Amino acid sequence: MTAAVKQHLIDPAVCIRCNTCEATCPVGAVTHDANNYVVDASKCQFCMDCVSPCPTGSINHFVEVAKPYSLADQYSWTELPPEDASTEAAAGVEAFDEDAAALLADAHKGSGGKVRRPPSASDPRINLFSRRNPAEATVTGNLRLTPEGASSDIRHIILDFGNTSFPVLEGQSIGIVIPGEGANGRPHALRLFSIASPRDGERPNTNNLSLTVKRVAEKKPDGTELRGVASNYVCDLKQGEKVKVVGPFGSTFLMPDDPEADIIMICTGTGSAPFRGFTERRRRSTPNAKGKLHLFFGARSPQELPYFGPLQKVPKTLLDQELVFSRLANKPKEYVQDRMRKRSADLGPLLKRATTHIYVCGLRGMEAGVEASFDEICQAYGLDWPQLRAAMRESGHYHVETY
Numbered sequence: 001m002t003a004a005v006k007q008h009l010i011d012p013a014v015c016i017r018c019n020t021c022e023a024t025c026p027v028g029a030v031t032h033d034a035n036n037y038v039v040d041a042s043k044c045q046f047c048m049d050c051v052s053p054c055p056t057g058s059i060n061h062f063v064e065v066a067k068p069y070s071l072a073d074q075y076s077w078t079e080l081p082p083e084d085a086s087t088e089a090a091a092g093v094e095a096f097d098e099d100a101a102a103l104l105a106d107a108h109k110g111s112g113g114k115v116r117r118p119p120s121a122s123d124p125r126i127n128l129f130s131r132r133n134p135a136e137a138t139v140t141g142n143l144r145l146t147p148e149g150a151s152s153d154i155r156h157i158i159l160d161f162g163n164t165s166f167p168v169l170e171g172q173s174i175g176i177v178i179p180g181e182g183a184n185g186r187p188h189a190l191r192l193f194s195i196a197s198p199r200d201g202e203r204p205n206t207n208n209l210s211l212t213v214k215r216v217a218e219k220k221p222d223g224t225e226l227r228g229v230a231s232n233y234v235c236d237l238k239q240g241e242k243v244k245v246v247g248p249f250g251s252t253f254l255m256p257d258d259p260e261a262d263i264i265m266i267c268t269g270t271g272s273a274p275f276r277g278f279t280e281r282r283r284r285s286t287p288n289a290k291g292k293l294h295l296f297f298g299a300r301s302p303q304e305l306p307y308f309g310p311l312q313k314v315p316k317t318l319l320d321q322e323l324v325f326s327r328l329a330n331k332p333k334e335y336v337q338d339r340m341r342k343r344s345a346d347l348g349p350l351l352k353r354a355t356t357h358i359y360v361c362g363l364r365g366m367e368a369g370v371e372a373s374f375d376e377i378c379q380a381y382g383l384d385w386p387q388l389r390a391a392m393r394e395s396g397h398y399h400v401e402t403y
């Protein structure tokens, strides 16, 4: 059996033949004839230098093939050959940055072996900016979401891209380059952050995005930092400061565009970030969609729940929300999975619909409990959870991003 190889392709149906890619490629891998711009697989080193300057996104195709397409093949195309929806993820090209690829693969483990995107999701742009060639963003907001004195410091960070095109979709992540070096003398590893805003920005048609970041502070006995270098860097950013951004990343944990889709969103803490993006997208694009959003959101208390205030103002017709608290005085501990069981009369019928999507985001520890609740609900509604989950994974309806 031949091992599969990664290949970079240009979509002839979208390319406007502007020559930017050929002029940018440092190794002469991009060439053209009167018909098409093509990539020579024997020369391309996946440096990504051609990706962000491309005005159309036609350059942004990375596939896994048994045998690379030849230049003659590519010159003859009027469109790209058909590609399995899961190919990009299966090929490990959700992110070309090694740190980002490893982090994403780990975060999406719970989605099952072959991760697929929802069939109606928009086509994501990925890997536009690398550590070698990062985008520069300006910090235009750093708002503390949890009150002083709360046990966690969670922040809403806004990054503005100015004149740089940095297209994102709800559910994608970005990497932030942390300045300086670690104790080993090497640059700090890249850290990924989920985007908390919808594709058209914090306010419609602004070229910015937001992140929900929790300060992690773990010190070694000698007082030096053990974990949290990246989150402290981001949480301490001041308005006007510049940061280096890599990505965007992620081509599977994306929102269905289908207005009939019911979306069950289960999260803890900052795992709510992508669901803020999903909710704002629905609110702006299809507020009267037939499908509804159903949120199960766990936090220690209302003070520790990011966006508690704004959530109160989201119309019930758009978002059915269950805010679940684990550390309220005089109340037993409750987790999202406990509340799911209480809503089994609503979740059971939703699980029977082919248009329902499930997203789980946040602490890895919640996965087992959430699964157990789905199993119990399925049994009460004549469904087999392991079978249903397998089918939902296969069709891009079940997504997990945990850490």
Ligand code: A2P
Residues within 6 Å of the ligand: 152, 268, 269, 270, 298, 299, 300, 301, 304, 325, 326, 327, 335, 336, 337, 363, 365, 366, 367, 369
């Ligand atoms: P707990 O009070 O037991 O820590 P954090 O604030 O640490 O980010 O956690 C967010 C929420 O997730 C908290 O309410 C926390 O409860 C809860 N949590 C912790 N472990 C689990 C788990 N295994 N399943 C579901 N929720 C969990």
